[in-house]
Amino acid sequence: MEILKKQTRFDFLGKRKIALVISSVLLVVSIVSLFAKGLNLGIDFTGGTLVEVGYQNAVQIESVRAALQDNGFNDAVVQHFGTPRDVMVRLPATFSRESVNAAEISNSVMEALRLPFGELLVESSNSVQQQCVLNETTVDCQVQMRRVEFVGPQVGDELVNEGGLAMLYALLGILIYVTFRFEWRFAVGSVIALVHDVAITVGTFSLFQLDFSLPVLAAVLAVIGYSLNDTIVVYDRIRENFHKMRKSDIVDIMNSAINQTLPRTILTSLTTLLVVVTLLLLGGEVIRGFSFALFIGVIIGTYSSIFVASPAVMMLGISREDMMPVQKEGENIDAQP
């Protein structure tokens, strides 16, 4: 089976003006949104407390909120997620109660939620369901703690800095490797494509105010790796074609390289999307944001490796001479058999 039976001859480079407009629009929307709306940073970055609980029976948000308010948790954000039995409680880092250590807030939240049921957690049970004492008998707790995250403000600040630094280091490492293996224009071109992909992926999270957590940041970094993979494959072919197609001009060389690698670009994106969608649908709540970032990133990354990376190299003014190895005196001695 083949998607593209014959060697395609699309004029991708000829469409670079249209691509430039599309990319510019996407970038402008992303950047404006980032400045106007910002990111809906998760507690990994802002600090705070998150408590995720599962009730045995469906529960009204109002009653949960009331139980929390009765115990002094006034600025708690309470919402359902998944099913009507699952509830997520979030408290900002600035939340404080007299004589409560910040790390102990989550325990007070659990206590407050269990209070209306009159149940108390039993320690050292090893079952999958948490056990509670109710009327002197041990039963499955009505309110099951699923997940607690507490992040102190100092940790959050560090993560923001380190996350930014990680992104920079990754880009720098790539810049060096590609310069070393190709030529500086290719390095700059690949980094332009990467910044493009990252900006639009992050911009999407800003535009729709999706929760930007630590795993999402990991996904964005993975997108850098993925999109680069795609771009390098095309660049590799361009380099090869520079040596083979001695009479063609740069547009032809690049066009044929993109066309030759097109089946592979589409196919790999397809298989990757296949698994990413699987993750998105089956991976569960915890990695939904992660999978969604990958989903957007893979699509944008595929687009950019076709329509952004190569035109960028061209606009940077690559010429045939740049791609021919410089003949230095004595350089070929090693290469001789």
Next chain:
Amino acid sequence: MLNHTAWWKFPVIITVVLLGLIYAVPNIFGNDPGIQIRGARGLSIDSSVLGRAQAVLDAQSIPFKSISQDAKGIKIRFENDEWQLRAKELIEKELGNNYSSALTLLTGAPSWLTNLGVLPMYLGLDLRGGVHFLLQVDMQSAIKRAQERYRDNIKTILRENKLRYRTVILNPQGQLETTIRNPEHRQQAYDILIKELSDLEISNDDSRAEIILAQLSQTQIDEIKKFALEQNLTALRNRVDQLGVAEPVVQQQGNDRIVIQLPGVQDTARAKTILGRAATLEMHLVDEENNTSAIASGQAPPGSRIFKFRDGRKILLNKRVIYAGDSIVDAAASLDAQTGGPIVSITLDSAAATINSRVTGENINNRMAVVYLEITSTIKKDANGNIVLDNDGKPVRVTHRLEEVLTAPVIRDQLGKRYQIEGLDSVEEARDLSLMLRSGTLAAPVEIIEERTVGPSLGQANISQGFRSVMVGFMLVLIFMLVYYRVFGFTAMLALTLNLILIVAVLSLLQATLTLPGVAGIVLTVGMAVDANVLIFERIREEIRNGNSPQASIHLGYDRALSTIVDANITTLIAAVVLFNFGTGPIKGFAVTLSIGIITSMFTAIMLTRMLINLFYGGKTVKRLAI
């Protein structure tokens, strides 16, 4: 060109496949509920313990699947958690306090496998349930305590040399500022302090004739910090042991942080209380002379202060600390050989031993009190509940002290490095006191700055969801490759399967922690690993279109795709390595599986498929390729 595989590649590939299978296989056995018995406080377990545990289970006819002993302790596996819970109760009763038993999950892999050191993957807390804490050690407070100790030393030295001083205070620059009453005595005081306290940087204040300044050197501050961290690690390990958790992790992170991981813990409140207790001990002499009168009047004479026992009784103690709990090297409860009464044996470090010997020699038949001191430090808030920041933008911390006299035994003799506390009421009291003496001391208060707890039900859901997404994603890609590339697709299918086995094998071998993002990394690798094959196969198709013979096309396809594959994978590896270095727990897991997957996929996608293709098409004339 008939595409033979070099002979040496067969043994290489077969060895890798076999090793992969051996290391991956323990993962298919799943886990059984079990009990892990360890010696309390790092005691080793002798072989009789295993017999006793087994005997008590047999006596109550509780069935177990296996019982074994290794360096980490005794492990018993059960059919279900009902037997497990009952067995734990019985074993605890039988073995008593010198052993701690914890509920855990043990691999169901047969012992001949685990004896080879072949273990299943190590699951992260987000998959098995449990709590992860990150603790910040308050170094400022450790330094402040050292400064206070030196302040007391300066006062003592001056007093002993009959040099009168007005005040010794800690100034805002972190220096100890001694004001000598008579400026003419300053040089003399200076000379004595330099001699006695050689580890301080001491100088005369040029602008003020009566002032001597003393401060800690940078190396000393570094040492205090290093010591505080080590001492805290030890103390926290001892405390974690009290929680009865199997496979706990207590680890240093950076210069001033400690990571604690407690698998399977559900009640985090208790864990927090026990870990967060910032306690220390101080030894004071009892002011016997004024004790009765001071308690009656409620007025302490200068140099002394009224303290309280836990039950509220009062006692007048000398303010000076003889030595602090961090000088206690060891403390153990036992029964006295002669009287049979409970005692606590204490061992001091050499510096404290010298002081102890001098002070106790001068105070025979007086009492010495052990004071428990708990310092809690909280972030300062203003009236509106906002955090108060200092000039550097860091939160200001306030410390609170809780003081309690644990015991005040009479000094019978001059004491030295080792001594005993007698006259305790019960064995329990002796045990509690020894535990407090040994692990009660945190060299500096700690604060939990991060907590991640995953409940057992979510852990299980994460495992099943993760497993399902890996399987579904994997099958989809397999089917796709088979339909799209036929015979070649079939080889890619085998390569992908082996790749998955190799990832699991390497993870098991390294015992790297597998987290949920790690599972996502595996899924992603499955999608990306076929990329190498796609590159090769597309290149082969291209070479066929260019009019090359089938055999030549295979050769050229593999050859020409190689540099592309290497370039593309190295750049992805760069991103993965950056992720690993930056990442905390969950992200590290993702980076690890991604990196492993990239490396193993290069092997399977290039070497293995080439061998299979050669076996299928090699060595003969082929008219058409099924690609």
